[in-house]
Structures are given as C-alpha cells and as structure tokens.
Amino acid sequence: MPAPRQLDPTYSVAAYLGHKIRREREKRKWTQQVLAAKVFVSRVRVAKVELGSDPPNPSLASRFDQVLGFEDDLYNLARVLENVQVRDYAQAYLARQLEAIAIHGYSIVVPGLLQTDDYARALMLAGQAGDPEEIDRYVERRVARQEVWKRTKPPWMWTLLDAAVLRRETGGRSVMRGQLTRLREMCELPQINVQILPENTTAIAGSLWLLTLPNGDRGAYTEGFSVGAYMEETAQVTRFQRVYDWLHTNALSADASMKLIEQAIEGYA
Template identity: 35%
Template sequence: MPPRRAVTGRSQEPRQRFVEELRLLRAEKGDSLRQLGEALGWDWSLFGKMESGQTLGGPEVAQALDQYYGTARLLLTLWELAAGDPTQFREQYRRYMTLEAEATGILWYSPCVVPGLLQTEAYARRLLLRGSLGPGVKLDQQVAARMTRREILSEDGAPFFRAILDENVLRRPLLDCEEWQEQLKHLDEMAEQTNVTLQILPFAAGPCELINTDTALLRLPEGRTVAWVETGYDGQLVEENAGVEHLQFSYDRLRDHALSPRESAVFIQRLLEEVPCLLPDSK
C-alpha cells in the first residue's frame, strides 16, 4: 500500500486533498485515464472530471478505486470528508454499503422495487430518474455506481444472497417493454447462480411481516449480523442484538409464506411469456 502523504499547504482543504491523491495514485500506477476507465468499467471521462475537481464521483467509485490501488479506505475516507453533505449520502447508508461489501451472507426483502443488487442498468436509471437525487447529483454517476455495487454477487468470494420479492415488485413493469423483459431475464439468470436464491411472496399470502419496509440482514465475517431497514423517506442501520433478532424473526416468518425457489423461477418465466400482454401499447 502506498504510504499516506503528509498534508501539504496546498492540500489541507479536503476536496483538494482528494483530487491530489487521485492524480498521484494514477501517476504511480502508470495508467492513462482510458486505461483506468477500462479497468474499472466506468467512462474514463468521469475520472478526468474527478481529477480536475469538477465532481467527486460517488462512494462506490471511491471504494472501487481503493480496491484497484490497494489503498484500503483512504480514498473513501477522503471522499467522505470532501463530500461533507449528510443530505446526499447519509453516514448510516455509507456505513451500510461498507458492511454490504464485507458481508458473507445477505438476506433481502423488497416490497416495492427490484433490489439494487438485482437491477439492470435500464431499471436503475428509470428508478433513479423518478427518485430524488438531490441538487448536483449526476444520474449517470449514480447509475454507474449501482452497476458496480451489484458486482459483489458475481466476483470471487461472493456472498450468499437470498432475496424475497413481493409479487407487487413484478406486477409493476417498466413502461418500455424491452427494458422490462431485460429485467425479468436478469432476475431469471441471477437465480441460477449457486450463491443466489430468489423467492416470490405472492398476493395470496395476504398481509405479512415487514409489509412496507425494505429489509436487509448482513452476516459479517466475524459472525455477527446487522440489519438495514428503509422506507421511501428514511433508512436506518440496526446493530443492537434485540433489533436484529426481531427483524430476523420477521424475515423467517415472511419466508414461510413465499413460493419455493423453483416455484418462483416458474413464476418469473411465466411473466416473461406474458410481457407483451402486460403493456397496453405492446404489439
């Protein structure tokens, strides 16, 4: 790991220090901006804008750069100091993302939308476009960050991932038929991965636990479990044992009402066959 450089007179300001580290680390690596973009899967122009101070990028970009350069959490820490805006990325959510990347197992329940780790680029773009990104937040930047984040399910040492999706998630299609087909196919393909289990909670199950709350349970390497709960307005990281145990119990009860993984796969495949009939303007 490259040694941390002393803060000089021209880099005491957090944003400038972040920019300086980006430039120096790439120079030490000997990469061009294009090579860096190709290695990490982002458009090279994003890194050019970050190194010129035009944008900070997102926390996922900083995490990816930390992994690429072998700098542990240096760049993410500098990013957090430079961002300095709790309304854009709340501290709890930033901590959740860090824990998610470390988790050996992830259990997820989604009552309304496809979970971020299972979204296609088109689905993520539509969802983020309808959401509130906040002033100065770039749509392309957030979509790219979400696409990078989902790679944890396919890389070496990927965690076990179980997602329970309410039937409501699959009954609210994207308006573009091809984009919706792509999302359904992606769910079908992800369910075939050995580390991914996908289950559908049907309408026939009636009202169940966690009925309006996105919930994630993260099993961490040291053996403890933490949880993340989120509504349309707020999110909370739950670490105390009593709260986590209550959410785990609710999740287990919810799972009792869900279709089996095989039945869920058939459900999604049937929806794929029906896609042209779901949309009024489809031929």
C-alpha cells in the same frame, strides 16, 4: 496552451483524490490522453476526475491505482467518498453489506445488488427530482457494488421479492424485460436465491435486510421512502429475523417463483 487549473487538495475528498492522480500523471510526464487510454476512459473524464468535479467510482479508482502504482489508496478514497455521498442512514448498512458472507431480505423492488443500470435509473428518477448527471453517478455507484459477485467467495443471498414487483412497469416494458431477464440469470448462480411472496398474502411496507458478517456478528436494515435504519443490537436483529421468517413461510418455492418470473418476462415481450 492554458496552464492547468489549480485546485486546493484540502477542499474535499474528491479534490484530494484528483490532486493525487494529476501529480502522479505529471511526474510520469503523461498527458491526460495517455492516462485515459490506460484506464479505458475518455480524456474529458480524466480531466473531470483531476478537477474533483466527477470523482471515480471504486472500480475506476482501482484501475488508476494499478496504472499509477498507488496500491489501494485511490480505491479506498473512492469508497470513503461513496459512503459520504449516500444518505446518512444507509452508510453503515452499505459498508457492512460489502463485507457480509450472507444476506437475507425482503424487498418491494428488485434489490440493488441484482439491478440493471436502466432499472436502477428508473427507480431513482421516480424517487427524486435531480440533475440527470447526478442520477447517473448514483446509478454508476450502485451498479459498481455488484463487484461483490466477482469475489472468490461471494456472499450467500436469499431474497424474498413481493409479487407486485413483477407487474409494476418500472421504467417501461423494455426495462422490465431486461431487469427480469437479469434476475433470472443471477438466480442461476449457486449463491443467489429468489422466492416470490404471493399477492394473496400479507406483506410489509418497505424493505428488510439481515446481514451476517465474517466474524459472526449480525445486523438488520429496514428502509421505506427516504427513511431507513441500520441496527446491530441483538434484540433488534432477532425481532426482524422473526419478521423475515414469517414472510418466508408464505413465500412460493424457488421453482414456483422462477416460473412466475419466466411468465413475467414473456408478458413483457
């Protein structure tokens, strides 16, 4: 049997994370197969994690923590790695989003916290040419962020969604039906609200999000195609609050919005 491949743990965060897992596994005299069964993944996935070639998302890292007795060490490393891998301009926003107690925004696509895997993948394939495996990792990380809805006190989220989202066949009819069905289901949760901005009103180019943090601080994030900005200056946040308020005055009621979503689901049958 060939000797385990050696890896420099100082090469990267992924390499260090994999090194910690392999060292603890070997200390316990477990095979990769044994560890894989305990964290509910394949032996091949454990091997890739240990080599630093396919690092775990925070959810899987948390399972490694529990099994190997690392408390939250691996989870925190996975979060650091996740933030390093997203676009620089989005890192601060995504970090704050996980802390937020309230999220208000306007979007020209179904927002990430409400996306299905297939819809997220379709958006990423349309927005970038890349290795399918790399895109799969991005999808996995995005969907993993939806763990916020399992918190004891999940955030309050109020989304204004451009009506064109309901008609644009992102990923095809089957993907759209699945995504809009998920959207309807999520709207049944008391902390999630979606209102549709009709197509006969003026919208804005790009997406806008406002965050309220536990200490009362607020932030604003705007994003277009491959460009975005996160800001916490009071004047800037106030400016984008006004934009959000103006859009909100033109949005349909929650009940009328749900009827449009239902009609769209039927249209994709």
